[in-house]
Amino acid sequence: MITLFIVKNKFLAAHPTSIPWINDSYNCQATGRAWEQGDCWDYEHYRNW
Numbered sequence: 411m412i413t414l415f416i417v418k419n420k421f422l423a424a425h426p427t428s429i430p431w432i433n434d435s436y437n438c439q440a441t442g443r444a445w446e447q448g449d450c451w452d453y454e455h456y457r458n459w
Contacts, residue, residue, distance in 0.1 A: 426453045 429450040432438045438450035445451075 426451055428452075 429438070429443060429452055432441065432443070432450040435445035435450075438445040441450075443450050443452045
């Protein structure tokens with residue numbers, strides 16, 4: 411039961427990823443993402459998306 415819980419949590423966990431087609435802070439932040447060091451980051455990205 412614990413193993414199933416761990417696997418399920420890893421599958422459903424968010425994984426940060428950069429969004430390469432957004433290249434400025436205004437458009438990045440307008441979509442609810444974070445602009446950091448010249449990259450637009452989505453901190454709510456899911457692997458099954």
